[in-house]
Amino acid sequence: MSDSPIDTPILDLIANPDDDALRAALNDVHPFDVAQAVEELENAEIWAFLRRLGDPLNADVFSHLDLDHQAELVQEHAPEETAPLLERMAPDDRVDVLQAIDDELRERILARMTVSQRRVTERLAGYEEGTAGGVMSPEFAALPADLTVAEAIGLLRLQAPRKETIYDIFVIDDASRLIGVVGLKDLILASPKDRISEIMRAEVISIRADEDRNEAARKIREYDLLTLPVVQGDNRLVGLVTVDDVLDVTEEEATTDFHRMASVGNIQTDLLGASMSLLYRKRIPWLLVLVLMNVFSGAGIAYFEDTIAAAVALVFFLPLLIDSGGNAGSQSATLVVRSLATGETVLRDWLRLLRREVLIAGALGLTMGLAVSMLGFLRAGPDIALVVAVTMVLVVIVGSLIGMSLPFILTRLKMDPATASAPLVTSLADICGVLIYFSIATWWLGLQAA
Amino acid sequence: MSDSPIDTPILDLIANPDDDALRAALNDVHPFDVAQAVEELENAEIWAFLRRLGDPLNADVFSHLDLDHQAELVQEHAPEETAPLLERMAPDDRVDVLQAIDDELRERILARMTVSQRRVTERLAGYEEGTAGGVMSPEFAALPADLTVAEAIGLLRLQAPRKETIYDIFVIDDASRLIGVVGLKDLILASPKDRISEIMRAEVISIRADEDRNEAARKIREYDLLTLPVVQGDNRLVGLVTVDDVLDVTEEEATTDFHRMASVGNIQTDLLGASMSLLYRKRIPWLLVLVLMNVFSGAGIAYFEDTIAAAVALVFFLPLLIDSGGNAGSQSATLVVRSLATGETVLRDWLRLLRREVLIAGALGLTMGLAVSMLGFLRAGPDIALVVAVTMVLVVIVGSLIGMSLPFILTRLKMDPATASAPLVTSLADICGVLIYFSIATWWLGLQAA
Structure with a gap:
């Protein structure tokens, strides 16, 4: 009956009391589609649904909800329950949610996170909005230059599950300074005995953390990059901006300009959803x-x-x-x-x-x-x-x-x-x-x- | 003297009569920067420079010139010289150039290409502008489902140099129908003995070749994809749209909307460059x-x-x-x-x-x-x-x-x-x-x- 082939089954599944069947069925659906479907529900229903989904699916779906919805849900529930969910989100998305809620609640949630996650979150939150630092992810894959290709691939296998992307691998020196980049494609093509220092490109296009995020978008677009390393101070690698972050930025900036030109303040939520x-x-x-x-x-x-x-x-x-x-x-x-x-x-x-x-x-x-x-x-x-x-x-x-x-x-x-x-x-x-x-x-x- | 640290050396290098020194120096500069620098020159000077660069650098630099410039240069030179250059471009970019020149010249250039390149070009040119087919690349990596991971990696090594991207590998059946997708990251993480059919995701988000290219942009943005497979008829895989194609589309569409709203016809070249x-x-x-x-x-x-x-x-x-x-x-x-x-x-x-x-x-x-x-x-x-x-x-x-x-x-x-x-x-x-x-x-x- 619905226009989208996915809406109905998802909303039907929620009515199904069998949690395992629900999880199994939703495993094959993209979390964006699940989020789209449940976005129509009341907040209380969304939360009950996320509870039933459990780890790690609930964080995937939660990440794809509107920022407004995310902030409301976090605001309405206890830190004991929201902190673990937020910890499983990508750090840059997590910071966006935390910056949209009350200061006091944010502190209570941060206090419940692991020390390392809290540190990452607080450091990211320290970058000004609208800068490259403000959109970057700290989950980059980095390797020293003296490894062989075989060693590098072994190390990547260990790192990969926790990294946002391993398709560009950054090469750093002892002081974490960015000295090169290797594509995963180059690693696959190289001989296992080659050294990273031999196959890396030493001319890396990067951006400083305090530069405008539009500049990051421009570089990624013009140089056809998948990832742009973000550096600070003495060329120290602190994060990466991915092409999908930039797609969102481009869309958002274009919308903002567009609205400003007609003297409408910026409206990011969709027109029917806006109150x-x-x-x-x-x-x-x-x-x-x-x-x-x-x-x-x-x-x-x-x-x-x-x-x-x-x-x-x-x-x-x-x-x-x-x-x-x-x-x-x-x-x-x-x-x-x-x-x-x-x-x-x-x-x-x-x-x-x-x-x-x-x-x-x-x-x-x-x-x-x-x-x-x-x-x-x-x-x-x-x-x-x-x-x-x-x-x-x-x-x-x-x-x-x-x-x-x-x-x-x-x-x-x-x-x-x-x-x-x-x-x-x-x-x-x-x-x-x-x-x-x-x-x-x-x-x-x-x-x-x- | 110049604002950009890169301009002056590149334009200085052109004055250098030693071709080898020129090529060696430019090897470390991104082709986009080289294109930006030479874009200021007269067409005859640009062409002389491209000749001195030789394969394969000249095609990289040529690809990053404005479409207007590309069309002018092709129009002004003999098919014997332009056909090999165009053949080394990505097929989707090549089609854009060929569609911007005279019909007669296009035929003469096509006649000088290899049969396979001509076929690819003509097939791509057959898709309507503004469709997913019109922006897709035919250079996707595809594998059958019954290979082991080790065999798949071996095959990819052979295919990789000719493919636009191997970070998403599509899985096809005997009739070239799209049945799954595997990320290169998943291949690296999997055991070498695993079968592709076991590790692939069977729920693939794809687009039909005749759908609007904005729909491709929307899917890539919302589902956070690097590549979107393009299918035709009975789900037959015919190409892929990459995230960087979509970044260009998003920027272009935003500019077009923006200009239309103020009743300016669409102007894609930059304001100072426009006559x-x-x-x-x-x-x-x-x-x-x-x-x-x-x-x-x-x-x-x-x-x-x-x-x-x-x-x-x-x-x-x-x-x-x-x-x-x-x-x-x-x-x-x-x-x-x-x-x-x-x-x-x-x-x-x-x-x-x-x-x-x-x-x-x-x-x-x-x-x-x-x-x-x-x-x-x-x-x-x-x-x-x-x-x-x-x-x-x-x-x-x-x-x-x-x-x-x-x-x-x-x-x-x-x-x-x-x-x-x-x-x-x-x-x-x-x-x-x-x-x-x-x-x-x-x-x-x-x-x-x-």
Whole structure:
């Protein structure tokens, strides 16, 4: 009856009182699908289900729940029960959950973990959010350089079950400094007697723990890596970022930029799942700010009351002109925001882009000015047609320059350039548009009247 | 002198007449960095450099150039020289280049390839763009189920150099049907005498070649996969999509959505690299469409000329009201477009979202209506304040419903929902706003005057 072939059996199985049958059946289903299915249930039902699943399946399923759900479940249950579950999660995912709950509860949970797990957790939690350290896993496979390939494979067999990935194996010296990398593929292809030092690549692309996580994403994407080693201080290896961490980062950053550009606060949970009050709170602040900005457009119009009263036909072209400036401006802003986000453009490119933008916007404005001058002529005669056409050119140029410059200014002020949202650019372009339009109209029509 | 520590040496090395020294030095640099450095040169210089690099380095560097550059270089040189270079590229990248050049030249290049490479290329080129088949690689590692682990590793050693990845090994039956998957990690951990059939996972997540490539991206992201097998017909294994293909897809799709939402055509080359005429051509069509749409707002205003002449103060609030509807609408459109793109929301969720949106937009509109009614009262008295406040509530609701519905309608019409750009929503909301505002004003102020 359901759309997904997996939903129904899983939810049916939960009704089955036989725990062993449940576990056996779910062993073959991907934990993501199980998590998807139970996400529909009440929290109490999810928890009862996780209890019945037992080790180690419950941690796999729990890891694939939404972060919001994870935090709620941990918040609602005793540390005696949640601490062992959290200990079985990947350390980077565990830190995310712990950072989403109360400080006091977090301390009580940490106190129940083994000393080594607590240390790992606390060290990871020490990295700032948004850095490579904040998304890395400490579970890398590392070997000294003087082993033979046969010895290395033997050691990997012992390490593998506890490591996130063994497909890139890092080579370190006595002081844990990163000196090379070997792919598991290279190990398989090498002769068992070869030394690691002979087959490793000494040119390793790495990232410092305090660098931006977007930079980690960029490196993994551009260099086609599976893992990126994270180093600190004197090139000491402290963790690794995997390509699947980066996929999540890329998706999340793209969503954040996207939402900011339309002046929606960032909403990471899905649209149907988000509560109405969350959606209200994320949307209202910018809408109110923009209302207040638009008051300036109104003030501009009030200033030119006599001009408008003298030629009401001017009002016909008002939405057209101010929207065109805003549209051209939000195009520029979008191009620049995306370009800054992907790292193609940097702060010092501003002047070069600005020069090009004047020319492009001039060409756009001329084309649009020609289009509206014909409309203006038919509707309101040659004078207003001329005023409207000239205004169009200027408004498009001014709007584009605002749209292009705002993201750079925000970046300079250490703010997120995506906050230079299309509506903000539109509002600024509106104010300029009103002033330009009625100034030209007053001057030109006044000149004719004289 | 340069910002990047790598640029200068590479460009210096090109000046070095010793080819062996050049190759030795570049062997330790990632081909992406070499490509980045030479991308600044003229096409003729790039080609001369690739010639000096020789096999196999030249194909690695060539693979990391922009697609635009690759196509230009192939177009400018003889098939005798370009065919061997293309043959050394990954088949999926090769197909992209061949699809970007003239049909006639493509045939001449294909004619110079080995029969097997030509067949692979033609088969891959047969999959539609945007499908999983269109991004997959045919170079997967596959084994029969009855081998022992030791035999499997032996076979992999032979296959590995020619395969894109051997970290997931697919298990197939006599008819090439996909029946399981084994991680290289599992092979390393297993006993050499174990059979593949005993250690493989039989529940394989796969995708059909004709499914959307975004669906491949979603599966890889959600199931944390390194590779996703691509099947056809009777579950026959035809290729694999790797996580790094998907990273590129995710980045590209996010950029495309982002650009579409601001009514910029899709621009994949970087902003500074894009020619001025490309930027003009990508931006002008929508700007002109929007100009034409705005004419309807003007027509609406013209219809209410008498109302405006009777109360010029109404014009003061015009930008405020129509922008607010547009802003609320573009927020909704953005949330829905992103949600459709990530697969969280599907077509049949429309009605549920619409009901919620009416309530959210009502709350937003009331808040904004209260804010402007005070402004309206101070500036223009109680009557206009009331008209403006009521209009605000209605305009925000109508704008939001337009913004929310348009992406669904476009999806239903099999068009890209991201085309429901913020400016388009704004223009539609403008027209509705003008009609609502002046209708209410005419009725209320007329009522008062009577």
